[in-house]
Amino acid sequence: MTLRKPESGAGSASGADSALAGRVQDRAPGHDHGFHEIGASKDSNDDSAQSITVVEPDLTNSKLDSSGALLDDRIQIRPVNDEDDTSVMITFNQKVSPFIIVLTFVASISGFMFGYDTGYISSALVSIGTDLDHRTLTYGDKEIITAATSLGALISSIFAGTSADIWGRKPCLMFSNLLFTVGAVLQISARSFWQMAVGRLIMGFGVGIGSLISPLFIGEIAPKNIRGRLVVINSLCLTGGQLVAYGCGAGLDKVHNGWRILVGLSLIPTCIQFVCFWFLPDTPRYYVMKGDLDKAAQVLGKSYVDAPEDLIYQKIQELNALNRTIPGDTIPKKVWNTIKEIHTVPSNFRALILGCALQGIQQFCGWNSLMYFSGTIFETVGFRDSAAVSIVVAGTNFIFTLVAFFAIDRIGRRCILLIGLPGMCGSLIVCAVAFHFLGVRFEGGGEAIIEHQGFSAWGIIVILSIIFYAAFYALGIGTVPWQQSELFPQAVRGIGTSYSTATNWGGSLVIASTFLTMLQNITPTGTFALFAGLSLASFFFCYFCYPELSGLELEEVQMILKDGFNIKASKTLAKKRKQQLAAQKNSSGSGDLHDYHKSKPSDEVMEC
Numbered sequence: 001m002t003l004r005k006p007e008s009g010a011g012s013a014s015g016a017d018s019a020l021a022g023r024v025q026d027r028a029p030g031h032d033h034g035f036h037e038i039g040a041s042k043d044s045n046d047d048s049a050q051s052i053t054v055v056e057p058d059l060t061n062s063k064l065d066s067s068g069a070l071l072d073d074r075i076q077i078r079p080v081n082d083e084d085d086t087s088v089m090i091t092f093n094q095k096v097s098p099f100i101i102v103l104t105f106v107a108s109i110s111g112f113m114f115g116y117d118t119g120y121i122s123s124a125l126v127s128i129g130t131d132l133d134h135r136t137l138t139y140g141d142k143e144i145i146t147a148a149t150s151l152g153a154l155i156s157s158i159f160a161g162t163s164a165d166i167w168g169r170k171p172c173l174m175f176s177n178l179l180f181t182v183g184a185v186l187q188i189s190a191r192s193f194w195q196m197a198v199g200r201l202i203m204g205f206g207v208g209i210g211s212l213i214s215p216l217f218i219g220e221i222a223p224k225n226i227r228g229r230l231v232v233i234n235s236l237c238l239t240g241g242q243l244v245a246y247g248c249g250a251g252l253d254k255v256h257n258g259w260r261i262l263v264g265l266s267l268i269p270t271c272i273q274f275v276c277f278w279f280l281p282d283t284p285r286y287y288v289m290k291g292d293l294d295k296a297a298q299v300l301g302k303s304y305v306d307a308p309e310d311l312i313y314q315k316i317q318e319l320n321a322l323n324r325t326i327p328g329d330t331i332p333k334k335v336w337n338t339i340k341e342i343h344t345v346p347s348n349f350r351a352l353i354l355g356c357a358l359q360g361i362q363q364f365c366g367w368n369s370l371m372y373f374s375g376t377i378f379e380t381v382g383f384r385d386s387a388a389v390s391i392v393v394a395g396t397n398f399i400f401t402l403v404a405f406f407a408i409d410r411i412g413r414r415c416i417l418l419i420g421l422p423g424m425c426g427s428l429i430v431c432a433v434a435f436h437f438l439g440v441r442f443e444g445g446g447e448a449i450i451e452h453q454g455f456s457a458w459g460i461i462v463i464l465s466i467i468f469y470a471a472f473y474a475l476g477i478g479t480v481p482w483q484q485s486e487l488f489p490q491a492v493r494g495i496g497t498s499y500s501t502a503t504n505w506g507g508s509l510v511i512a513s514t515f516l517t518m519l520q521n522i523t524p525t526g527t528f529a530l531f532a533g534l535s536l537a538s539f540f541f542c543y544f545c546y547p548e549l550s551g552l553e554l555e556e557v558q559m560i561l562k563d564g565f566n567i568k569a570s571k572t573l574a575k576k577r578k579q580q581l582a583a584q585k586n587s588s589g590s591g592d593l594h595d596y597h598k599s600k601p602s603d604e605v606m607e608c
Ligand SMILES: O[C@H]1[C@H](O)[C@@H](O)[C@H](O)[C@@H](O)[C@H]1O
Pocket: 118, 235, 238, 239, 242, 362, 367, 368, 371, 397, 474, 478, 479, 482, 504, 508
């Protein structure tokens, strides 16, 4: 298909590429909405287009007060620097085509691999026995094998955002498939500790790329109104992958060389994703960045099957105009400018603080220490079938991620965080106390000394508290940080999500490489009490700094973060948006083709 400008049509905006960088808005004459005009689009064949004006918000004099008074009736806050804000999205935002579903699930295979590859190590560490170098692994060895993946992921996530902009999202994901394969083959054939560690490191490179690009890919193809949920599908695949890894680990527990089979199974999803992506396209946004507008139009056409060609054309023009708003004529200059912009624009910098802080909190509250070492811990507290107990914990994580899937937009991100973190803190305190009475000490050389041998009531309390902890974790801090891309405007989204994802893997690396040493040096009670303290501190951080962002537009997020964290104002605005959405849903099922003809994009003005 060759991209041609349509002759006429309701949504077509003649000329004015650059004018399309702004938001198509309807303005009643003489009514000051706080926007200034940057251009106009007018099609003489279309009377409704007479009223369409391309505008950009003038927020220079806008100020938020703590009660949200700024968000007064005069101001229309709409994003102007984001692809959501283009006509095709406005009009056809409500529908999810099978094509989008397929792309979401294929991209989410990366989430599954993230989960599977970080999940199987727990059982593998228990069943490796003396298969490597003919000796039992020490706690130090176990930490290195586990942390190697986090280290690999940390390194690759730093470059993944920029690489995805240069080479494309799809090629990067396919490259991660190759890394997964090489890493898995090295591990399956490992006879030495170091070969195993190198295999885990290379697999980690793949995990880091997938963990960043998969939610980014989904975010770029998803219709805005269900974007939050589609991104949570990636998290569901992630926790589902961990659950499957634990299940397979339990099944292969008694099998000779079962851990090698466990690693080998990870090749299946990798191959499936690679083959599927061979036949599937990249995101329209990437094609526009590359200048391949025809391809972008093709993908958009498949994603929004009811959208007429002229509207697709308009959307491409708009995306193209947005693309040119990133300053710099070469890639290194653009990268440098985005780095500068993320640090110097106050709202971007606050977004960065929130993105990185949430990912850091997710890791430093200790969840992955349980994920990676639960087999070892449960064995220590007297459970012979430690792998089965680990499944219950991973299952709880999965089920409560499902709960988060339904709650994230309804109850709101901030709210589920403020429920989850104190719940985690309480569960960890109980766990710390139970460990104290259990009398477990970890000595150097990989030996756990248990004062009261066998299965005890305190052992059960440890398990129960870990299950509660898993539930509260998955509900809030396990899921919310992966919504990170909504914090950043499009121009700095790649770099912003790279920083946040790298923080996640940095935290994961620290925890994975120190957890067993902490158990030895400050005892299990001390370790879990430390995580409890960190969860409590995180609660206060979220309480004072994390605004409610559910349902807010990008421009609104930027405005909320412009001169502080503005918690109260964000809550007021989020509530307003929720009510508007409910009212909209009640009044019509807009988004159908006939709606497009009936009501032009200009009718989509949101009034606060
Ligand atoms: O969101 C995920 C999820 O909670 C996983 O269970 C955890 O292992 C990951 O580290 C985290 O990023």
